[in-house]
Amino acid sequence: MDTKAMKIKVAKLSWLVANPYAIVASSILTIFLACAAFSSWLAPYPKEGAGAPNVAHTLIGPSRLHLLGTDELGRDLLSRIIFGARPALLTSLTVVGTAALVGTLLGLIAGFRGGLIDAAVMRLSELFLSFPPLLLSLVAVSLLGPGLRNALIALIVSWWPWYARLIRNESRSIKSQPFVEIAQAMGVSSWKIMTRHLLRNITSSLIVQIAADLGTVILAAGSLAFIGLGAQPPSSDWGLMVAQGRTVIFDQWWISTFAGLAIFIVVLAFNLLGDELRDYLDPRKRAK
Amino acid sequence: MRTIENLKSSKSKLLAIIASLALGATALLVPQAASAATVLKVATSAAVTTWDPFQSFSTEAFYMTNIYEPLLWKNADGDTPEYSPGIASSWSSSADGKTWTFKIRSGATFHDGTVVDAAAVKASLEQSKANGGAGFIWDPVKTFAAPSADTLVMNLSYAAPMDLIASSTYGAWIVSPKALAAVLKDAKYFESGVDGGTGPYAIQSYKAGSEVVLATYAKYWGAKPAYGIVDTLITSDGITAQQMMTSGQVDWATNIPLTSIPTLKKNSKYLVKVYKSPFNYVGYFNTLRAPLNNPAVRKALSMAIPYADIVSIGGQGFGTQARGPVPAGIYPYSSTTPQYKKALATAKTLLARAGVKDLHIKITYASENSAEARFVPLIQSSFASIGVTADVQAILFNQQWSAAKKDPANAQDLFIVKYWPTYSDAGVDNLYSLFHSSAKPFFNLSYWKNTQYDSLIDDAIVLSGSDKAGAQKLYSQAMQILYDQAPGVYLYDEAQVSVVPKKLSIPKYNINYPFSAFFAGIKAN
Numbered sequence: 001m002d003t004k005a006m007k008i009k010v011a012k013l014s015w016l017v018a019n020p021y022a023i024v025a026s027s028i029l030t031i032f033l034a035c036a037a038f039s040s041w042l043a044p045y046p047k048e049g050a051g052a053p054n055v056a057h058t059l060i061g062p063s064r065l066h067l068l069g070t071d072e073l074g075r076d077l078l079s080r081i082i083f084g085a086r087p088a089l090l091t092s093l094t095v096v097g098t099a100a101l102v103g104t105l106l107g108l109i110a111g112f113r114g115g116l117i118d119a120a121v122m123r124l125s126e127l128f129l130s131f132p133p134l135l136l137s138l139v140a141v142s143l144l145g146p147g148l149r150n151a152l153i154a155l156i157v158s159w160w161p162w163y164a165r166l167i168r169n170e171s172r173s174i175k176s177q178p179f180v181e182i183a184q185a186m187g188v189s190s191w192k193i194m195t196r197h198l199l200r201n202i203t204s205s206l207i208v209q210i211a212a213d214l215g216t217v218i219l220a221a222g223s224l225a226f227i228g229l230g231a232q233p234p235s236s237d238w239g240l241m242v243a244q245g246r247t248v249i250f251d252q253w254w255i256s257t258f259a260g261l262a263i264f265i266v267v268l269a270f271n272l273l274g275d276e277l278r279d280y281l282d283p284r285k286r287a288k
Numbered sequence: 289m290r291t292i293e294n295l296k297s298s299k300s301k302l303l304a305i306i307a308s309l310a311l312g313a314t315a316l317l318v319p320q321a322a323s324a325a326t327v328l329k330v331a332t333s334a335a336v337t338t339w340d341p342f343q344s345f346s347t348e349a350f351y352m353t354n355i356y357e358p359l360l361w362k363n364a365d366g367d368t369p370e371y372s373p374g375i376a377s378s379w380s381s382s383a384d385g386k387t388w389t390f391k392i393r394s395g396a397t398f399h400d401g402t403v404v405d406a407a408a409v410k411a412s413l414e415q416s417k418a419n420g421g422a423g424f425i426w427d428p429v430k431t432f433a434a435p436s437a438d439t440l441v442m443n444l445s446y447a448a449p450m451d452l453i454a455s456s457t458y459g460a461w462i463v464s465p466k467a468l469a470a471v472l473k474d475a476k477y478f479e480s481g482v483d484g485g486t487g488p489y490a491i492q493s494y495k496a497g498s499e500v501v502l503a504t505y506a507k508y509w510g511a512k513p514a515y516g517i518v519d520t521l522i523t524s525d526g527i528t529a530q531q532m533m534t535s536g537q538v539d540w541a542t543n544i545p546l547t548s549i550p551t552l553k554k555n556s557k558y559l560v561k562v563y564k565s566p567f568n569y570v571g572y573f574n575t576l577r578a579p580l581n582n583p584a585v586r587k588a589l590s591m592a593i594p595y596a597d598i599v600s601i602g603g604q605g606f607g608t609q610a611r612g613p614v615p616a617g618i619y620p621y622s623s624t625t626p627q628y629k630k631a632l633a634t635a636k637t638l639l640a641r642a643g644v645k646d647l648h649i650k651i652t653y654a655s656e657n658s659a660e661a662r663f664v665p666l667i668q669s670s671f672a673s674i675g676v677t678a679d680v681q682a683i684l685f686n687q688q689w690s691a692a693k694k695d696p697a698n699a700q701d702l703f704i705v706k707y708w709p710t711y712s713d714a715g716v717d718n719l720y721s722l723f724h725s726s727a728k729p730f731f732n733l734s735y736w737k738n739t740q741y742d743s744l745i746d747d748a749i750v751l752s753g754s755d756k757a758g759a760q761k762l763y764s765q766a767m768q769i770l771y772d773q774a775p776g777v778y779l780y781d782e783a784q785v786s787v788v789p790k791k792l793s794i795p796k797y798n799i800n801y802p803f804s805a806f807f808a809g810i811k812a813n
Contacts, residue, residue: 052669055597072547072662073601145687146655228655232682234665247527247658248547 022276028269035085042082049079051234059252069254072244073234077255081262083236088266091148092217095155096210102156103163104206108194110164111171122168125161133158134220141229148237151230155220163209170205171198204281211277215270222263238263326516328810331529333543334803335522336500339478340471341461341485345421345710349457350542351500351520353804355399356461356485359390359409359440359454362712362800365564365617371451375404375462375486376440379454385447385754390440390454396509398464399483399490406434412463413440415472422459422710428753447753449713456711457801462486488513488808498522502807513808533789540794542805544787545658546604552787563797564617565784566708568610569602569659570722571651571667571777572692572734574701579644586774588638589702590628594670599780602663606785610778612767613707613722614714617781617799619756620748620763621714626771627778636674647676649701652692654685659782660704667702678702693728696735703733706782712800715752715763720745723775736775741766 017023035042043049044067054074062069068077110121128136133155140154174180175198183193222239224230231237233244238259245255334350341356359376363369376390396404410432417426428448433441442450454460467484471477478484481494488510489502502518521538523529526545533541534555544552553560579585595609608616611625639647651667653660661682668678681700683691692699709717721730724745725737748762770776784797795809 051665052672053597053601053666055594055601055666058601073665145683147681147683232655232680233661234668234680244661247545249527250530250548251551 019276019279021272022280025269025272025276028265029273032085032089032266032269035082036089037086039083039086043076043079045076045079046083048075049083049236051075051236059248061252062254068258069252071241071255072248077241077258080236080241081238081258084238084241084259084262085266087148087231087235087237088218088221088263091152091155091221092214094152095159095217095221096213098156099159099213100163100206100210103160103165104167104199106160107164107167107169108171108198111168112175112190112194112198114172118168121164125164128158128161129165131158134223137220137224138227138229141224146229146232148231148235151221151224154224155217159213159217162213163206166205166209167202170202174198174201208274208278208281211270212274215267215274218263218270219267326514328515328518328540328807329538330518330520330805330807331523331532331538331541331543332520332805333522333524333526333529334520335497335524336494339481339483339491339494341463341478341483342416342419342459342471343421344461345458347803349801349803350805351491351502352461352485353457353487353801354489354502354518354807355483355487355491356463357487358456358460358462360451362452362455362798364796364798364800371455374455375409376454379451381450386444388442388444388450390442392438392440393509394438396486397507398466398486399505400464400466401507402464402466404462404486405437406440407437408465409440409462410434411465411468412461415463415468416459416461420459422456425453425456425459425711428453444753446750449753449756452713453711455800457804458710460711489518492517511808514811515807518807533787540789540792540810541787544785546606546785549604549606549785549787557790559788559790561786561788561797562606563784563786564615564799565782565797566615566618566712566714566799566802567706567782567784568613568615568708568718569598569663569704569706569779569782570610570613571779572703572705572722573775573777574696574699574703575734575736575775576696577701579642579647580649580701582642583773584638584642585644585647586777587628588635588642588644588674589671589676590774590777591631591635591638592670592674592676593628593777593779594630594666595628595780596630597666598663601666602659603780603782606783607780608783610781612770612778613718613776614763614767615708615718615781618709618712618714618718620719620752620760622760622764622767625764625767628771628774630670632670632674639674639676645675648679649676650679650681651702651704652681652683652688652700653704654688654706655682656684657706660706663779664704689733692733693730696729696733699733702777704779705733707731708802713752715745715759716749719763719766720749723770734775736773738769738773738775741769741773744769 039049040046048054057070057074058072060066060070066076070076106121110118136158137154140157141150144150144153180193180197183197221230225237225239226243231240241259242256245259249256332350334347336348337346338344338348341352344352357374360374361372363372375393375396377393378391381388392404392406392409398404413432417423417429428444428446429442430445431443435441464484481491483491488505488508490505492501492503494500500520504513504516526543529541529543530548532538549560552558573580573586575581599607599609609627611627614621651664653664664680668680671678692703707718723732723736725742726732729735744762744766748759752759786797788794791813793811793813795806
């Protein structure tokens with residue numbers, strides 16, 4: 001390893017050590033990712049985690065056998081929560097990934113081309129942005145029907161304009177920089193300018209936005225499942241678990257509480273990571 | 289003198305103060321006591337899909353039974369006599385059961401002041417038959433006639449139990465001729481919350497989706513209700529309704545979740561009462577598609593259903609395993625109709641004999657039904673244990689129903705439904721609607737065709753007007769075919785669970801009016 005690479009690595013490590021929030025967030029998300037990847041090995045009752053009922057053990061409170069208790073169908077809640085990590089992560093990655101891809105592409109074209117294309121893309125995104133994201137998702141799911149697939153479509157529909165707007169504004173300001181003008185004068189193709197010059201300089205903003213949205217989407221998907229429009233039983237969705245536990249909340253508090261805590265902790269971790277990344281990727285703050 | 293005058297003056301002042309205080313106290317106390325005694329606050333999930341009594345075919349029946357009256361009322365399960373007079377004070381039928389005569393009550397008036405007579409009743413029933421949401425219930429009637437002001441005659445094309453039909457919870461309300469004329473001019477006449485009934489209550493105000501206020505009708509012919517005002521708050525969420533009742537925000541909540549019953553049973557302020565209901569859970573097998581077109585396969589799957597767990601988890605213990613699609617307590621229920629029992633080994637053997645391996649099926653259920661959400665995973669899990677993989681889809685009932693009707697060949701394999709009869713005859717409704725063949729599927733969503741079954745049901749329907757016992761025999765034979773051929777799986781009869789605050793005296797649940805509460809009979813204890 002050369003000295004320069006070593007210096008960069010040390011700098012990164014010292015930033016991480018100096019930011020306990022980043023350590024906490026990274027640790028939580030590592031556990032979350034492990035649960036998503038190895039749920040069958042980590043869950044104490046994998047069959048119940050996958051949805052198999054155990055009618056002999058319905059609504060048992062937290063105990064040594066069932067650390068977080070059991071639900072209405074007798075399924076171990078800890079196993080259900082571990083199994084719920086995968087759909088939560090997949091939902092979040094699918095929605096944010098697709099919305100970022102669509103939004104970035106449209107935003108780049110609009111920002112670089114300007115004129116009529118810019119106006120059309122921006123008016124369209126403003127149309128979507130004029131509705132609160134969850135309300136727009138609700139309307140879309142009401143039209144398409146409840147279910148995880150339709151909830152994903154609905155969330156993508158309400159999320160892409162944020163990316164289109166962000167990327168368009170950033171690319172507009174970078175487009176007027178001398179190095180872009182020189183590249184254009186040298187006859188570099190538009191696609192290369194967009195990907196090599198504009199996109200590369202926007203990447204840090206994009207990463208911060210994605211990190212922040214990953215948590216927000218988990219919350220939104222959970223909200224849709226909670227009101228019966230998102231994931232459907234017997235899916236091990238956390239929002240669905242909160243909703244199912246709600247009907248017995250006066251006596252069996254643990255179902256909604258622990259499922260809600262799972263959402264809270266993961267969303268908090270994503271938000272903390274987003275904040276820390278923003279500070280790290282901002283050269284002015286990093287210099288300080 | 290001065291002193292005496294002063295004294296007199298002081299005395300009179302004192303008396304005046306005491307009198308004003310007493311009056312003030314009376315003014316403060318009496319109206320509050322009166323209003324507390326006369327306003328009944330109720331939380332209910334009953335939404336109003338229409339205020340039109342002719343079109344009503346849904347949960348607004350909760351209010352309709354207080355605003356409108358039919359010719360007769362069918363009394364609660366086990367009560368005698370079987371019927372009570374409504375708008376008709378007496379009734380009789382000819383020996384062949386094809387002519388029914390109803391004497392119209394004298395002294396009854398509609399809420400708009402019009403006197404109730406046979407002509408008004410005839411016009412109302414003709415409108416129900418021609419354009420009503422449940423107009424088909426009057427199919428046996430050839431003509432309605434009003435030979436005198438107090439006599440209504442129904443001439444039938446075949447003998448039918450018109451006492452039962454005339455007491456239906458849908459399609460049998462007697463409506464004012466003025467309201468009838470108004471709705472014929474403007475189809476949305478009723479929708480702002482006006483009524484044309486004769487019942488003990490009239491609509492005072494209506495806020496769509498949130499509140500219905502009923503006030504007593506001063507000229508009602510019957511006994512005056514104890515509560516002058518009934519303020520119903522539409523609260524679809526059962527847990528919220530429960531909180532409203534336990535916190536004293538409402539006097540009574542009609543939609544307490546079954547999961548809360550054990551807690552409320554322990555609460556000394558409430559009584560939990562359990563009744564038979566007309567609600568029955570059925571699953572239709574798609575008999576058009578292989579291998580479900582083979583009765584042996586359908587029988588095998590019927591033996592893989594965990595009936596006891598479904599009642600225990602889905603119905604929270606409030607129900608019993610069904611004997612066919614006719615709910616217990618509703619004609620022509622028969623306690624001798626056989627039931628399938630869970631027998632996984634036999635089910636596996638039957639599937640193997642039928643040459644079925646690695647069967648994949650699609651189960652659909654109504655996402656808005658919490659009991660189905662609880663018990664469908666139990667079916668899925670039990671099927672898995674005999675090597676049948678079930679994909680479960682929870683979709684809104686209307687979407688589930690549309691998809692099932694649209695393309696039977698590519699529709700679901702097992703359709704779970706909660707069904708109840710339009711009026712208290714599950715022969716004419718459940719047995720006919722669910723399993724009688726039809727050119728286009730409507731509620732026959734197993735798409736099953738059996739000529740022997742069809743002819744038994746057709747004959748029983750005609751016979752039920754003149755020979756109920758004879759019709760019962762035919763219905764029982766038909767139900768035996770349903771067991772043998774298993775076009776559907778008969779899950780459980782749901783019980784009606786009412787949580788009654790001890791401070792109130794509430795009439796017992798009437799299975800014949802399953803969505804209704806009779807406010808006129810509610811009193812404070």
